[in-house]
Amino acid sequence: MPTTRPLRDAFHLPARDTSVAVARARVLERLREWYVDDESSADAQLLMSELFTNAVRHTDSEKVSCELWVIGVRLRLEVTDEGGAGSAARVERAVVPRPGDDEGESGRGLLLVSVLADDWGIRKAQAGGSDMVTGHAVWAELECHRTQS
Helix, strand or coil, X not given: CCCCCCEEEEEEEECCCCHHXXXXXXXXXXXXXXXXXXXXXXXXXXXXXXXXXXXXXXXXXXEEEEEEEEECCEEEEEEECCCCCCHHHHHHHHCCCCCCCCCCHHHHHHHHHHXXXXXXXXXXXECCCCCCEEEEEEEEEEECCECCC
């Protein structure tokens, strides 16, 4: 019987294309430690890639913050950018991804997120506990299966 104790990991990476692979590897490593099955882990890695890539390509962020939770049978990923150029437009496009949308790669990425995730969304984010909104957090949740506890 899997434990119901929430599991959480948080990390920050430079906002560069090369960090996408590092984020994927971190997610895979953590999910293996938490005994999450291969299918759920693969979906989580793909979701992290899409969310992280979107934050890098459509903001002026210097770093991207990532969080990963497993709570019961739910897996949640959240990627937070620091805002900047294109951030507001990215959020507007992300609200309702549509098949055949010609918005470019980011539109297809968020369409993939909407297909893979059971639920996902966007919220405004604050930097370091300040009251100033600086960016956006995009999150995705899916069911996860664990091989043992």
